[in-house]
Amino acid sequence: MHNRYSRQELFLKEKQPFANKHVLLVGAGALGSALAEMLVRAGIGRLTIIDRDYVDWTNLQRQQLYKEQDAQERLPKAEAAKKRLEEINSDVFISAVTADGGPEELSALMNAHLPDLLLDGTDNFETRFLINDLSQKYNVPWIYGACVGSQGISCVIVPGETPCLACLLDVLPAEGMTCDTAGIIAPAVQMTTAIQGAEALKILAGRWEEVSRELVSFDLWKNTYSSIKIASLKKASCPSCGKEASHPYLSEANRTRTAVLCGRDTVQVRPSEERAFNLSQLALTMEQHGTKVKTNGFLLSAIVSGKRIVLFQDGRMLIHGTKNTADAKKLYQQLLG
Amino acid sequence: MNIVINGKHEQVALSEPTLINLLAEYSLQGKSVIVEANGQIVPKDELASTNVKDGDRIEIVQFVGGG
Structure with a gap:
């Protein structure tokens, strides 16, 4: 009989404390890949992964779950x-959701199967503030993690106890420190997820007294590490966790319809209502009009007006080679009305 | 002036020895940061009026968005 968890159990002095735990992981890029692999190897019961993107060659340098074939086939990250x-x-129940994690999509996942922990594998603050509000509304802890260049940052947020991200x-920071402008090295990802992952294991094992209540950051190139106790920053008037919390980021009205993707020179356009496209039918129509189209069952890709576009079944489109959201929206409407 | 920033000994020369000038020295002025001086978080509106002195231990955490 295999005992794959023996070394972990030796350390924890407990048998498989994670076996019945469910984690909802938002984002399956660099952070998400590393976190997912850690939790699955640790033997959690259930992992739900939501991601809006597909595997690209520029991901392979740091997104550890993906291989060349995934990039060649442009597989959705959640599926790959x-x-x-x-x-x-194979003991872990994994569900993959390829969608843009907005208020509606994430609330549906919370309602379908309430997780024990929410994990941040995203690349933008808009989604992080949404996770922050969900965490407060559903009383589920979450772990903020982010990295860029050789830097990383992490913080555990426990509803009813610690300050939240909005405190x-x-x-919303708007200073453009993303993989787009500053690049990223893989060790910064690994260090960030090592911190997030350790806190995740403590929370899932119920070892609350060991959970860090500090905001941690580091720079692996400059050899600096810092840790700040943040309890004093909790605000009674906070719109997300205060006495009269309104959870502003759960409102669809606060959601942008276009987004520039981190590190990709790409704009995503979302339809205002979910639309189900018949991709093979659409491919046929486009080919009849002289556009070369590729489909793989999950998405359709083509070159339109000199730009590579990728359309998902739910009507989202990625438009590559631009950061101009207005142009991207126009192209979207030109193609799909 | 010798101070410890994020655990590392640094020598800095500031025109005026305030935290806001220290942030500017590291190109962090106006960015999303939390600053702690000798174990106490310094509120944003006090960064310009808080002095830095020899031997201080400063922690600067910058929020980043990538992932």
Whole structure:
């Protein structure tokens, strides 16, 4: 009989404390890949992964679950991740959702199967503030993690106890420190997820007294590490976790319809209502009009007006080679009305 | 002036020894940061009026968005 968890159990002095735990992981890029692999190897019961993107060659340098074939086939990340993770540990129930995690999509996942923990594998503050509000509304802890260049940052947010992300940051940072402008090295990802992952294991094992209550950051190139106790920053008037919390980021009205993707020179356009496209039918029509089209069952890709476009079944489109959201929207409407 | 920033000994020369000038020295002025001086978080509106002195231990955490 295999005992794959023996070394972990030796350390924890407990048998498989994670077996019945469910984690909802938002984002399956660099952070998400590393976190998912850690949790699946640790033997959690259930992992739900939601991601809006597909595997690209520029991901392979740091997004550890993906391989060249995934990039060649442009597999949706959630699907490619599920496939690899099931090879690693077939005992874990993994569900993959390819969608843009907005208020509606994430609330539906919370309602369908309430997780024990929400994990941040996203690349933008808009989604992080949404996770922050969900965490408060559903009383589920979450772990903020982010990295860029050689830097990383992480913080555990426990509803009803610690300050939340909105207490720490009164406005959405808009200073363009993303993989797009500063690049990223893989060790910064691994260090960030090592911190997030350790806190995740403590929370899932119920070892609350060991959970960090500090905001941690580091720079692996400059050899600096810092840790700040943040309890004093909790705000009674916070719109997300205060006495009269309104959870502003759960409102669809606060959601932008276009987004520039981190590190990709790409704009995503979302339809205002979910639309189900018949991709093979659409491919046929486009080919009849002289456009070369590729489909793989999950998405359709083509070159239109000199730009590579990728359309998902739910009507989302990625438009590559631009950061101009207005142009991207126009192209979307030109193609799909 | 010798101070410890994020655990590392640094020598800095500031025109006026305030935290806001220290942030500017590291190109962090106006960015999303939390600053702690000798174990106490310094509110944003006090960064310009808080002095830095020899031997201080400063922690600067910058929020980043990538992932």
